[in-house]
Amino acid sequence: MSDQNLPAIYAKDLIKSYGSFRALKGIDLQVHSGEIFGFLGPNGAGKTTAIRCMLDMIRRDSGAIEIFGKDPQIESVAVRDLCGYLPGELRLDENASVKSVLNYLRRLRQGGKDCSENILQLASRLDLSLESKIKNLSKGNKQKLGIIAAFMHNPKLLLLDEPTSGLDPLVQQTVLELVKEAKQSGATIFFSSHVLAEVQSVADRVAIIKNGEIVEVGVTSSLLSKRSWRAKIKFGSDDSGRKAMIEALKDTKVLKVSDDGRIYDIGIEGDVDSFIKCIAAFEVDYLEINKPNLEEIFLSYYGDYNS
């Protein structure tokens, strides 16, 4: 099988424990070559553990994991050569300068002139001074250094753990542009984020991880479209027969009615046409109808977490 046909990331029944705590409880995951894959989950869900397994920083208990067909535990150097990695919490040698750290990392990658030029270009786009000492950098500027290190060698696979964390909105946009450009040049991007709006805007597919298990995975657009409509209506007057009429509609469910019987929360699984026609018979003060965004889908899995 050529590299192009191999999945960028393949994980089967991946299990990893820290002592008695099971961080990954049998993850199955397939990330296609050339896609942007969003990995969602709150702190402690297992996102970073999964990424660290991919780079052989931690050893799995059981299951399989492959990066472009290579097992990180057997071919760790080859796997890391293919990857650019930005950790969730970037820690660096505080006494070094940005330039010396990036040069060191470039030499570890046996990077040549192209790599050096990329460093200069990325530093300019991200507005990062190469002469600064690491200890004088803000969290955002340290993050920029991490982004440069991850992108500088044009890797086939980018593993980005919270890439926009600590960055101002303008630089966040630049980073998302870099992600899109990397995809256009054929790279695969696997990134975890808390900022669900940015995942929704760039990811081709997403997976949601909860307590070490993947609870949802799919194409971002279809994940959003297959979810039911939510309608909130405030009727002009009270009418006891109205509820029965709405509930009689196919795939429509009244989720909540206010005490005065005028405000309804309604879930609609299929077409909204019959619902609109049904409520047209009544006096409506207010109507709001929408599909849940990725954030609401995410939160639906984390009801307990959020409460």
Next chain:
Amino acid sequence: MNNVLTIAFYSLRRSFWIILGWGIPLMLLGIITIPFYDLVAENEKQLRPVLNTLKPLLKSFIGGDEAEQVFTPEGFIALRYFAFLPVVMGIFGSVYGSGLLAGDEEKGILDFLMAHPISRAQMFWGRLVAFFISLTFIIGLGWLGLWLGVLKAESMIFSPLKLILPYISVFAVTWLFACLSLAFSMVMPSRSAAAMFSGIIVLAGYIITTLSKAIKGLEAWALFSPITYFQGNAMVGLELDLLMKLLIASSLFIFFARRGFGSRDIRVAGDGGWKIPLLDPR
């Protein structure tokens, strides 16, 4: 090999202030201490009877039966200069060795570095080579100080090459404690725990070796103390078998450390820590 050298040279650059911080005081120690031999030689007649009246246990702390050698130039250097160096350098080796990998690991730096195309073996050997070179520089500065001290002392004439012999033994002892501490740091939950255990062995070893000169029952225990194999008096002849024993033990610790680093998870900042049942609030 290329990556090992890249890692070694970068680590060496980071060690610049450590080399100066340990090397310069060691150099000053030689410059300041050695010229005192002139005074000791001048006052030998007054000092010798005092030495003879000391009880064996007290005498063991200033060299035991060899204490009277302090009146010879070689003996003075061995007893007044090199006697405490294995402890000082052993503590240095323990601290440095424990932090060789676990230091950056606990800071979270290693996690990021290991995402680059380098093997764990390359990282391990790169750091170890850097430590070897750092230690050579520190020992070199110490030797330079000793030589300058000898030049300053009027009643001492030694070639610089002869002065290097006890320092070869200092190197071997420091190297052993660094390797021991490195091996500990691969199995213990924190760097400080590894440094502490290695430091305890340094001090316990020093006490056992010293007391074994006065207490016969400790002679068997002293065989397990690395300090016993230290040769502060190597200017009169370096015993290669003692040196080899230290180097073989160091190689064993390196072997265990390398295996430990190759097979375990790389920790990130905040991982690890002692969990003592009943005392652990978690």
